[in-house]
Amino acid sequence: MRFIGNRLVPVVLAGLGLMLLGSSPMEPAIDPGGECAFTDPPEYYKIDLIATKRVPQARRSVGVAAVTFVPSPFGIAVSAKGHYVYDLAISIDNLRPSPKGVYTAWISTPNLDQIKRLGVLDDQMSIKGKVTWNKYLVIITLEPSDDASSKKWQGPVVLRGMSRSGLMHTMAGHGPFQQEPCATFGYY
Amino acid sequence: MMHHDMGASDSLAHRMPPMDMSMPMLPGLDDALPPVGPFLAGQEMDAMMFPEAVPREVAALADGDTLHLEATLVRRTINGKTFVMYGYNRQYPGPLIHVERGSTIIVHFTNNIELPTTVHWHGLRLDNRFDGVPGLTQAPVERGETFTYEVFFPDTGIYWYHPHMREDIQQDLGLYGNMLVDPKQDGYYSPVNREEVLVLDDILMDQHGIIPFGVEAPTHTLMGRFGNVMLANGMTDYRLSVKRGEVVRFFLTNVANSRTFNVTFGEAPVKIVASDVSKFEREVRVGSVPIAPAERYVVEVRFDEPGEVAITNSIQAINHFRGEFYPHVDTLGLVTVMEEPASPDYAADFDRLRDNDDVQRDIDAYRQYFDKPVDKELELTLRVKNLPVSIMLAMEIDTLYVPPMEWNDAMPMMNWLSTGTQVTWILRERGTGRENMDIHWDFKTGDVVKIRVFNDPKTFHPMNHPIHIHGQRFLVLEMDGIANPNLVWKDTAIVPVGSTMDVLVDMSNPGNWMAHCHIAEHLHAGMMLSFSVSDEEASR
Incomplete structure (x- = not known):
């Protein structure tokens, strides 16, 4: 956790910055929605959602996305291409309604080339959805309206977080590979 | 893929497994070797001395029949290399x-390999005396010795037999076979044009042949020994020709030491029918079949389009050095679909997804126990000692993120160097703190026992484990608190990293039994426990 702590946030913010500059989202690889129930999701894979403090009603907000496998005949759930298939259950604490719009949940690949709108948070500030990416962002934004046809967000980012797999990082330049120059392996 | 040549092929010396040389070698490990001696079957003997192995034959046996089964050294040729297996x-x-x-059949078994062995009849609820576990149900069968098994088949489906001694070596070198148990009644399965029994495996080779094993203890003990050559029914070129529209029922078994496959059949529609010990409550369509070591799945596939369909292992592999997922596909076999239409046409039967009332009625008797308190709790963990410092350092970084499943051996050098002398894989009982064979549970016949298994993600090297329970059958009730909506009787089930699995075990078969991880290297690094089911009937 020592070096990741100061790497994860720039990755997320850089991604969000790209989004605000306008990327071209592709069709997301998401299963159709459906009911999912969570009673005991694995602590290890849960995603902490951190407030950006850009929205007054959300400055003290904290959130979490619980991650579990979609029920499948195999215990684990993977797609035909080998991606994990997860149910997400997002819930936010200390998030007050905003007069400027509705809080909307999104998921995205880390480089924002694929974006999926999960929908508007309910009165309990929670929502459920599915994801078939192995590494992804969870983003809550404040949108002017509930527009199900939206391909990407318009409003400010309220909270964001990254899947646990976002901690995976090249070993070049670290630990036993400290002498390996990152640039040799394409990292700058 | 390149190779660090550390020894000639015909000498008994360790050779480092092939690895992606775009990744730098861990400092200080260039000349490192596992701290166990090397082992190869028939080492220092000419492979041509041994008979060439032949493809599997069917032994159709009636009740009371006898089979003579012999474990021998054979000559095999894989990818143009000939060696002893x-x-x-x-x-x-x-x-x-x-x-x-x-x-019930009688199997007269003779051991003619150089290692002591036994035969375990995986998944069968048979007489305990014939379960094939050394030290628990029988003595090892030494070279030249025999043992007679009475093998009873109480359940329909696909099962398999294999050694229960140094499986990491013996099973990997070819000691495995299937048992196909037909139902007594018509209509148990949907009608199909053909049935295929398909055994999935992998083997670890370089340009000289098979990478040596460890003598005193297994190598590859952290992740298990992943092969780099895929085998279907022992072949690298499995082929099947079918007619257009043909529906094929595949009986799949994963006999690999460690690899979980994600099996796909191109764009052909697939429905899942059964698993280890029964059909599912309901048939469902699936896009792929993830199958862990020792698991079995029965699937039906319809081949509608003329042409070639690849049966693949399709995964998102991990490059730990780069910290990336990447798509990887291995071809396990090819199905040629001819223009000629299949007759009869079973499309309508295939399109119908059955509700299996017989399975649901069988399970109904156990639903009263679904909400019972947990009887036993296990956590899955490990302990290491004396691993090279650079491996310890690399693992500290590597385990910042641990995937739920390891689909590939992304750290072959570190994995190869970790042996059963340095790594202890552990089943730890919560409450008592007992570990592995210090755990012994006592049950009565008819007990219905709920066991909770937690795969601790915060250990030195977390990994998925296929947990196998001998001699009984169980239901996976819940995964991470989510009820399983489509039950099936199992004998082996995968526990991903970080997950909690609740199983309900039908303790119906008396005797002394084992439960263990079915990754061969994990088993032989300690990951097993024992339990007894007494003849005394439980009061239910």
């Missing part, structure tokens, strides 16, 4: 034992 009756896989449910 093992075989049951000189076949690869071993003979396909084909019986009807309710049968």
